[in-house]
Structures are given as C-alpha cells and as structure tokens.
Amino acid sequence: MIVADIRRLLSNFRSLVCLHTGNVSLSKSILTNDIQTLFPFLKYITLLISLDDIKNNLFQDICASLNQIKQLEYISLVLQDRKGENRIH
Amino acid sequence: MKNKIYLIIFLGGCLCDLNARMYLRLACQYISNITSEYKHISIEENGYEIKNRFLLIDIAEKPSFGSINVSLISTLKHLIISFRSMLNIDLILEKKDSKINKLQLQTLVLPCIPSRSNSIDILDLNQLNILDIGYVNTKNRIELTRLDEILLSHRQHSLRNLTISLSEWQSARLVVIRRNEDNKQTTNSVFENCFDDIITPEEIEKPIIFDQSNIINEFSLEFLDDTQSSIFQLSLNYSWLNKLTNLNLTGIHCHSIDFKYIFDSLYSLRSLSLSPCLLFYIDQFECYCQTISTSHPYQIHLLNKNLLSLNLVSNISNPKELCSIFHEQYKLHSIRHSSIHQHLNNDNFQLSFQYEYLIHYSIQQIFQTLDLHHLSIRIPNYEFHIDDLNIEKSNHLQTLVIDVKIPMTFHIKLARLYSINSFNYLRRFILISENNFELTPLLIDRFHTLEIIEIISINSHLNRSTINYLEKVLKPNNYPNLNTFRFWIGSVDAKHLLKHLHKTIRLAFEKLKPAFQFDISIINQTRKCILYDNTHEIHQDFHSLLSIHSNQLSIIYPNFLNYKPLYSEQKFDK
Numbered sequence: 132m133i134v135a136d137i138r139r140l141l142s143n144f145r146s147l148v149c150l151h152t153g154n155v156s157l158s159k160s161i162l163t164n165d166i167q168t169l170f171p172f173l174k175y176i177t178l179l180i181s182l183d184d185i186k187n188n189l190f191q192d193i194c195a196s197l198n199q200i201k202q203l204e205y206i207s208l209v210l211q212d213r214k215g216e217n218r219i220h
Numbered sequence: 221m222k223n224k225i226y227l228i229i230f231l232g233g234c235l236c237d238l239n240a241r242m243y244l245r246l247a248c249q250y251i252s253n254i255t256s257e258y259k260h261i262s263i264e265e266n267g268y269e270i271k272n273r274f275l276l277i278d279i280a281e282k283p284s285f286g287s288i289n290v291s292l293i294s295t296l297k298h299l300i301i302s303f304r305s306m307l308n309i310d311l312i313l314e315k316k317d318s319k320i321n322k323l324q325l326q327t328l329v330l331p332c333i334p335s336r337s338n339s340i341d342i343l344d345l346n347q348l349n350i351l352d353i354g355y356v357n358t359k360n361r362i363e364l365t366r367l368d369e370i371l372l373s374h375r376q377h378s379l380r381n382l383t384i385s386l387s388e389w390q391s392a393r394l395v396v397i398r399r400n401e402d403n404k405q406t407t408n409s410v411f412e413n414c415f416d417d418i419i420t421p422e423e424i425e426k427p428i429i430f431d432q433s434n435i436i437n438e439f440s441l442e443f444l445d446d447t448q449s450s451i452f453q454l455s456l457n458y459s460w461l462n463k464l465t466n467l468n469l470t471g472i473h474c475h476s477i478d479f480k481y482i483f484d485s486l487y488s489l490r491s492l493s494l495s496p497c498l499l500f501y502i503d504q505f506e507c508y509c510q511t512i513s514t515s516h517p518y519q520i521h522l523l524n525k526n527l528l529s530l531n532l533v534s535n536i537s538n539p540k541e542l543c544s545i546f547h548e549q550y551k552l553h554s555i556r557h558s559s560i561h562q563h564l565n566n567d568n569f570q571l572s573f574q575y576e577y578l579i580h581y582s583i584q585q586i587f588q589t590l591d592l593h594h595l596s597i598r599i600p601n602y603e604f605h606i607d608d609l610n611i612e613k614s615n616h617l618q619t620l621v622i623d624v625k626i627p628m629t630f631h632i633k634l635a636r637l638y639s640i641n642s643f644n645y646l647r648r649f650i651l652i653s654e655n656n657f658e659l660t661p662l663l664i665d666r667f668h669t670l671e672i673i674e675i676i677s678i679n680s681h682l683n684r685s686t687i688n689y690l691e692k693v694l695k696p697n698n699y700p701n702l703n704t705f706r707f708w709i710g711s712v713d714a715k716h717l718l719k720h721l722h723k724t725i726r727l728a729f730e731k732l733k734p735a736f737q738f739d740i741s742i743i744n745q746t747r748k749c750i751l752y753d754n755t756h757e758i759h760q761d762f763h764s765l766l767s768i769h770s771n772q773l774s775i776i777y778p779n780f781l782n783y784k785p786l787y788s789e790q791k792f793d794k
Contacts, residue, residue, distance in 0.1 A: 182239050194250045203256070204225050207788070209266070210243035211232025 137161075141169050149175040163192040167200050177207040224259035224295055227251065228788040230266040235285070235306045240265075244303075245288065252291035252316075259295050262329075262788050265303035266755075285309045292342075294320040298327035298350075300787045305331045305355050313339040329787060331355045333363045333370075340369060347378055350766065354383035354776050368452040377460070381766065383774040384454075386443065386471035394476045395440045395453065439482060441472070441775070460771070461485040466764040468493040468774035470533045475518075475546050477501045483521050488771075491529035491594070491762050496582035497575070499523075502549050507557035516572055517550055517561075520585050529594040529619075530586065531762050532579075535777060539576035539602050547573045576602065583608045593645075594761040596621035600654065606633035611641045618645050619761050621751065623652040626677075631660040638666050647701070648672040648758060650751055656680055659709065661689040668699055672758075674706040674750050678743045684713040690740075691721050696732050703733065707740040708749070759785045766790045 138161070147170045161169070162178070176197070180190060197206055229247045233240040247263050287310035292299065294317060301311075311334045315323065322344035329352040334340060345351075351370065358364060371384070440455040464486055470493050479501065486492075502518045509517070523530075550573065554561050571577055579602050586592075587609075593616055597608075603625040611617060620643075627633075649670055651663075656679040664673055694705065705725075712718055718740060729736040750756045763784050764770040 182242070190246050190250070194253065198253075198255045201256070205228070206225060207228040207230070208247070208250075209230045209232065210240075210247065211230070211266075212239055 138165065138169075145170065146172055148172055151175075151177040152179055159189050159192070163189070163196045166196060172202065173200060174202060175205040175207075176203065177209065179209045179211065181210075182212055224257050226260040227254065227258050227262070228260075229263045230786075230788070231263060231303060232266055234265060234304055241285065241307075248288050248290050252289060257293065257295040260298040260300075260792060261292075261296060262298070262300035263302070264300065264786050264788055266786065282306065282308050287312055289314060291316045292323060293317065294323055296323055297325060298792055299323075299325055300327060300329040300352075301331055302329045302352065302355065302787065303331050305357060308332075310335045311339065312336060313342060315342045326350065327787075327792065328352070328370075333358060333366050335363075337366065340366065345370065349378060350381040351379055352381070352383040352774075354385045354774060357385060364451050371452060371454065377457075380770065381772040383468075383772070383776065384471075385776050394474055394478050394482075395442050439478070456482065456773075458485055462487050463771045464488060464773055465490045465770045466772040466774075467491075468531075468763075468772070468776055469498060470495055470531075471776040473497060473545060475501050475549055477503055477505075477519075479521055483523055486524055487526075489524060489527060490764055491531065492523065492527055493531035493533055493762065493774075495534045496532050496579045496599075497534065497543055497546070499582050499585075500546060500578060502546070502553050504549070504553055504556065507553065507561050509557075509562040510560055516581075517553065518546070518572075520582060522589060523586070525590065527590060528592060529762050530590070530592050531596045532583070532586075532599065534575070534579065534599045534602070536575050536599070537601055539574070539579065539599075541575055542570060542573045543575055543578060546578075580605055580608060584610065587611050591616055593617065594619040596623075596762060598623040600624065600652075603627060604630070606630075606637055609637055609641065613640070613642055615641065615643070616645050617643060619648040619650075619758065620646060621648075621650045621652075621758075623751070625655050626651070626653040626657040628655075628657050630657045631662045634662045643667065644669070646670060650674045650676075650749075650758075652676045652749070652751065653680075654678055656710070659683075659686055659707070661686055661693075665693070669701055670699065671701045672704045672750065673702070674704060676706075676708045676743070676749050677710070678708065679710045682707065682709045682712045682718075682740065684717060687713065687717045687721055691724055694725050695728055702729070703735065704737045704750070705739070706737065706749070708743045709740070711742065712740075755786060755789055766792065 141161070150170060150173055157166075157178070166173070178193070180193065197203065229250075231240050231243050231247070233243075235241055235244065244263070251261055251263075282305075285307035289312045290301075291314045294315070309332050311330070311332055313334055322342055324344050324347055326347055327350040328343065328345065328348060329350070333353070333356055353367065353370065356363075356367065358367075367384075438455060438457060439461075440453045442453045443451045461482060462485055465488050467486065467489060473495065475497070479498065499521045500518050501521065547570075572581075579599060583597065584607070591612075595617060596619070598621070600623055604622065604627065643666065646667060647670060649664075649667055649672065651674070653676070657677060659675070659677065659680050659682050663675065664670070667673065694702075696702075721740065722738065725738045726736075729738065750758055764772060765785065766787075
C-alpha cells in the first residue's frame with residue numbers, strides 16, 4: 132500500500148480514542164509527524180517498536196512526539212524484534 | 221485536573237539478548253525524559269521460551285550491564301520494573317524534582333536491589349501495598365541488608381502482596397514463637413539438632429488454639445545463607461495469614477511439623493503453589509513406630525479442603541536422589557528416639573526419601589483429600605506414573621496442566637486412567653513434555669468438553685493415523701466448546717496430510733468461531749504457549765489478580781516462570 136493511501140485511510144478515523152497497532156509498525160513519518168494531526172482525541176495508544184526503529188534514532192523521535200500529545204492517558208510500547216509482521220509505509 | 225498517565229513498556233526477549241538490553245536502556249531514557257505527569261510506570265519482560273522455563277543462572281558469572289538511571293517524578297504511585305536479572309545491573313533511582321521529599325509509592329517491583337542506598341531513600345514505603353522483589357537474586361551481604369531494609373515495610377502492615385525469592389539461599393527455617401500468659405516466649409525451629417532440649421508436647425498447651433486470650437502465635441520464616449546463618453526474618457502474623465488469598469512457597473525447601481499451623485490458618489486461600497517436598501514432615505517430639513503401623517516415618521500435611529487451585533512445582537534435576545535435608549532430619553529423629561524407634565535404615569527404606577517417591581506419594585495423597593478445580597504439576601524431570609492421576613470418579617477438575625516426563629508408552633495406560641476417572645468438568649488440558657512419547661488419539665478422545673487442548677511435545681512424532689483420526693473427529697459437533705487446539709511436535713509423517721487437516725479444521729470451525737485457533741506444527745522455540753504467555757487468562761486460576769480482596773505472599777525461585785499475570789494486565793487502584 133502506498134503512503135498516501137494509508138494516510139487517507141487513517142484520516143477517516145479522526146475521532147479515534149484508542150489506537151493499537153497490533154503487529155504492524157507504522158512508518159516513521161506517521162509516528163513522528165502525523166500522529167497528533169491524524170488522531171487529535173487519542174487517549175490510549177499501543178505501539179510496536181522494533182530494533183530497526185531504534186537504529187534509525189526513531190525511538191527518541193517517537194517519544195518526543197508522544198510527549199506532544201497532551202491528552203494521552205495510556206501509552207503502551209512493545210519493544211520487540213520483528214518476527215515476520217507487516218510494516219505499513 | 222490534569223490526566224495522570226499510565227506508561228507500559230514490554231520487553232520482548234530476556235536480557236541475555238543484546239537487543240533486549242538496548243530496549244531496556246531506551247525505555248529508561250524515555251521514562252527519564254517524559255514530560256507529562258504519570259502515576260504508573262511498568263517495564264516488563266513479556267513471555268518466555270519453553271526451553272527457558274526453569275532457567276538457571278550462575279549468579280557469580282553474571283556479566284555486568286553497567287549502570288542505568290531512572291529519574292522519576294512525584295506523581296508516581298506504581299513503579300514496576302520486572303524482568304529476570306541475567307546481568308549485574310547497577311540500577312539508580314532518582315527524583316526529578318529535588319524539592320519534593322519522597323516518592324509515595326503504592327507499588328514497587330524491582331529486578332535487583334539498587335546499589336546505592338539513596339535510590340531507596342527517595343522512596344516512602346509506608347503506604348506500600350505491593351512489593352515484588354522476586355527476581356532479585358543475590359548473595360551479596362550488603363545487598364541482602366538493603367533487602368531487609370525494604371522488607372521492613374512488611375512490618376508496617378500495609379503490604380498486601382509480597383514476593384521475594386530464595387533460590388540462592390537454599391533454605392529457610394520456620395520459627396514459631398509462642399507466647400503464654402506470662403509473656404514468656406518459646407521458640408521452635410526446624411533444624412534443631414537432636415542434642416538440644418526440645419519442648420515436649422506436654423509443655424505446649426494442647427490443642428493449640430489461635431485465641432488472643434490464650435496464646436498468641438507468631439510465625440516467622442528465617443532465611444539462611446549457605447553457612448546456615450540467618451539473613452533476616454519475615455514475620456507472618458496470624459491475622460495476615462488469615463487474609464491470604466494466594467500463597468506461593470516454591471522457593472522454600474523446608475520440612476516442618478509447624479507448617480501445620482500455617483496451613484491451618486489459611487482460611488481465605490484460593491490458590492497454593494509449593495514444592496511437594498514441603499508437605500512432608502517428621503515429628504521430632506514423638507515417635508509413632510510402636511503405636512501406628514506405617515511404612516513411613518514421616519507424615520504429610522493436610523491442606524485446607526476449600527482450596528481450589530494447586531500448583532506443584534519442583535526444579536529437582538535428579539528425582540532418584542534422596543532429599544538430603546529430610547533424610548538428615550530422619551537420622552536426628554532416630555537418634556533422639558533411639559529407645560523406641562524401630563524403622564530400619566536399610567536400602568529399601570531409604571528409597572522412601574527419594575524425591576521421586578515423595579512426589580509420587582504426595583500427589584496421591586492430595587487427590588485422596590482434595591477436590592481441586594485447577595491442578596498443575598510442573599516438575600519437568602519427574603517421570604509421570606499413570607496412577608498419579610487417580611482422582612476419584614466424581615471430581616470437579618476444570619484445569620489440568622502437566623509439565624513432566626511422560627513415559628513413551630503413556631497411551632497404553634490411558635484407557636485405565638479413563639476407567640478410573642471421569643473428567644466431566646475438564647475444560648483446559650495442557651501437557652508439556654520434553655521427552656518422546658507417542659501421540660495417539662486416546663490422548664484426547666475422552667475430552668469432548670474441552671475449550672483448550674495444548675500439547676507441547678518437542679521430541680514427539682505425529683503419525684499418519686493420528687492425523688487421520690483428528691480429521692475425522694475434530695468437528696464443532698464433537699467439540700462444541702473448543703477454542704484452542706495446539707500440538708507442537710518434533711516431527712510429522714506426511715506434511716501434505718497435515719496441510720489438508722489444517723484446511724478442513726479451519727473450514728469447519730471458523731464459520732462458527734472466528735477466533736478459533738488451530739495449530740499443529742513442528743516446534744519453533746520463539747513461540748509462546750499458553751503456559752508461558754503471561755497475558756493468558758489461565759494464569760488467573762493459579763494466581764489472584766490484584767484487588768482490594770487479594771493478599772499474596774510468594775517466596776519463589778527467581779528465574780522460575782511463575783503463574784503470574786503481567787502487572788500491566790492488572791487493574792490498579794485509582
């Protein structure tokens with residue numbers, strides 16, 4: 132799936148309060164730039180973060196981006212090596 | 221009011237894994253830099269591999285992880301850092317705001333004892349409800365003293381859940397303190413030697429009644445290091461024992477008649493985990509050789525009949541060995557009562573002190589006296605006897621978990637097993653065995669009420685006829701409650717047959733049950749079975765969830781996988 136499509140898909144869920152990415156790791160730009168714009172009412176978030184993300188310094192960026200979302204009440208981070216799960220770009 | 225957030229971090233993999241170490245560092249960095257106010261932080265190791273379920277770590281050889289800082293803010297109420305400490309970690313807890321006095325914690329879970337005392341000094345532990353240092357595994361005297369400082373909070377009576385580990389200390393002594401009306405204290409401990417004066421039963425008021433006007437009883441567990449000197453005492457007050465809902469003593473090896481008082485006072489106990497060995501004791505006061513005809517010089521504790529869940533755990537590597545602690549006690553008994561003691565110390569008699577014999581005997585006794593709803597036997601090196609499962613015909617067993625050595629010809633004896641027992645209430649059947657045994661239809665064909673069937677037999681072979689059988693019978697009509705069917709095996713006859721089976725079963729069940737799980741495959745070490753996936757609800761049968769009604773005491777092996785839901789899966793008081 133191309134980037135524009137997934138972003139359009141996600142933009143249909145603006146009122147989302149709870150986001151659980153399951154086995155899918157979201158792309159760097161969605162995680163660090165857009166998450167607040169896409170989901171302005173987000174309260175609960177569960178993210179899968181794998182080693183690749185960490186190598187690219189993405190982890191710190193994600194954390195900074197999570198720090199920006201003031202209404203968040205529940206943050207769950209699953210730090211785990213990738214085991215054949217899908218990645219959406 | 222501003223929201224106080226919950227931050228939950230799962231570490232996939234244990235710390236012997238380089239990546240997991242990096243995850244841990246990053247997680248701690250993130251916590252230290254978080255800008256929002258939070259009340260709950262947890263970092264937990266998430267799930268285990270089957271091979272590592274009784275992971276042994278030589279603590280002297282542990283490599284160093286270096287230091288790791290966690291800087292915390294004062295809104296924090298629950299701090300949970302929980303993983304098996306495979307490394308020497310220098311954990312440093314700090315206050316972010318130097319102006320506030322102390323962090324008022326309700327929950328504290330640590331993987332190691334912080335090496336600097338100011339890490340503990342910043343915490344106010346007087347309101348502590350939950351203290352879990354079950355992964356702390358140390359022989360270092362200074363660390364043990366610090367451990368004791370933390371345990372001091374237990375005496376504040378605020379604690380409802382306490383978990384500590386004992387494996388490297390190897391032994392505990394149970395001390396019973398009896399106070400009579402003159403406030404005289406008498407103590408009695410297990411490892412007395414035969415030349416000491418002992419309190420004879422006449423001197424103790426009999427029967428012992430837990431009545432405040434009469435005698436106030438207090439028990440304490442004294443933890444000993446390998447030189448047999450005391451490290452610290454954990455006092456178990458009677459009213460606290462009364463409220464206990466979950467007791468895990470798997471880290472204790474102790475044979476004492478005095479455990480009777482503990483077991484008798486557990487009115488609210490829902491689940492119990494222990495090593496079968498703990499149930500045995502020798503009466504040092506009296507010798508029954510001439511009055512009661514028994515083939516054993518020892519007795520077995522009776523557990524409260526209301527008990528619903530029992531988890532028998534032992535990590536013994538050689539079941540043929542004699543239990544040396546117990547055998548030693550027997551020798552003392554023989555010397556002390558030499559005038560009347562009659563049991564011969566011949567080879568045959570010695571066998572009754574073999575771990576294997578003790579386990580077998582205790583399992584049989586338990587089935588004769590208790591009607592359990594949930595039973596798990598997790599003794600991977602113990603070879604299962606078919607008559608271990610002689611449960612009375614009308615049993616209410618709902619969950620049966622067996623992690624033992626299954627004999628190769630297990631299936632031959634199954635017919636007999638089924639003729640003795642009817643498992644009308646059985647819902648979950650989990651069988652784990654590392655040795656090779658034959659997987660045959662008999663293994664499941666009486667269990668049509670099951671919701672979960674999980675058989676992990678890493679070295680077994682699944683043959684063609686069993687695959688054909690499964691294809692024939694595994695239908696929603698035959699197994700109306702089935703949600704999970706899992707066989708993990710070493711090898712399989714015909715892969716195409718297996719493929720076809722997967723297809724047929726999915727077609728049959730998935731229409732009715734979209735979440736139906738069916739998986740027969742050659743074992744992949746990285747996958748988690750129900751038993752080692754802490755998030756599975758089966759753990760709730762063996763471990764109370766945190767609530768204002770739950771009180772737990774766990775004295776465990778540090779590296780042993782306990783039935784324990786993750787803290788992150790539980791609801792904490794707001």
